[in-house]
Amino acid sequence: xxxxxxxxxxxxxxxxxxxxxxxxxxxxxxxxxxxxxxxxxxxxxxxxxxxxxxxxxxxxxxxxxxxxxxxxxxxxxxxxxxxxxxxxxxxxxxxxxxxxxxxxxxxxxxxxxxxxxxxxxxxxxxxxxxxxxxxxxxxxxxxxxxxxxxxxxxxxx
Numbered sequence: 012x013x014x015x016x017x018x019x020x021x022x023x024x025x026x027x028x029x030x031x032x033x034x035x036x037x038x039x040x041x042x043x044x045x046x047x048x049x050x051x052x053x054x055x056x057x058x059x060x061x062x063x064x065x066x067x068x069x070x071x072x073x074x075x076x077x078x079x080x081x082x083x084x085x086x087x088x089x090x091x092x093x094x095x096x097x098x099x100x101x102x103x104x105x106x107x108x109x110x111x112x113x114x115x116x117x118x119x120x121x122x123x124x125x126x127x128x129x130x131x132x133x134x135x136x137x138x139x140x141x142x143x144x145x146x147x148x149x150x151x152x153x154x155x156x157x158x159x160x161x162x163x164x165x166x167x168x
Contacts, residue, residue, distance in 0.1 A: 013126055014061060014119030023116055030109075030117050033096065034089055035145035038121075041088035042139060048081050050125060050138040056085035057122045063090075064115040089118075 024031070038056070042048045055077045062075040077083050097109050128137040 013058075013122040017116055017119040019116055019120055019123070024120065027113060027117055030096070030113065031120060032145050033092055034114075034117055035121065035142050037088040037092035038085045039139075039142040039145055041084040042081065042142070045081050045084075048136075048139060049133070050129060050135045051133070052079055052081040053085060053138050053142070054122070054125050054129075055079050055082035056089070057118055057125060059086055060089055060118045061115065061122060064111055064118060068111045068115060 038053060042052070045052075056079075059075045059077045059082070063073070066073045066075075077086055093109065093114055100107060100109060124141065125138040128141060129135065130137065
């Protein structure tokens with residue numbers, strides 16, 4: 012079982028459910044163009060992400076990037092999504108932040124899910140199918156939100 016040193020309980024999962032969905036969606040979005048992608052690609056990306064976040068928590072900034080190009084796209088997608096979330100939190104002048112240990116916990120959770128779905132077959136895609144449930148087209152969602160705001164009736168005094 013990966014990440015046994017990272018405690019994950021029900022309270023953690025409930026509190027970070029939205030982050031789990033966002034990071035799972037980022038992985039799913041990155042893998043969509045690759046029909047030949049397998050769970051091994053996702054596991055490789057998650058392993059490298061966990062190593063990267065562990066070093067950040069320790070105070071070092073060293074990225075352990077995967078060699079596999081599909082895993083690298085998933086790796087980059089997760090990193091970009093985390094940075095996007097942090098940027099949005101700063102733009103909203105939120106007093107909350109997104110700590111590295113929370114991101115590591117979500118990555119470890121996804122690793123454990125992938126581990127549980129692994130059937131030891133080379134071309135297994137069970138975890139990728141699971142991730143597809145999380146897919147949220149962020150651009151489409153933002154456009155719909157902007158349209159909804161634009162269509163609201165306004166009273167000008």
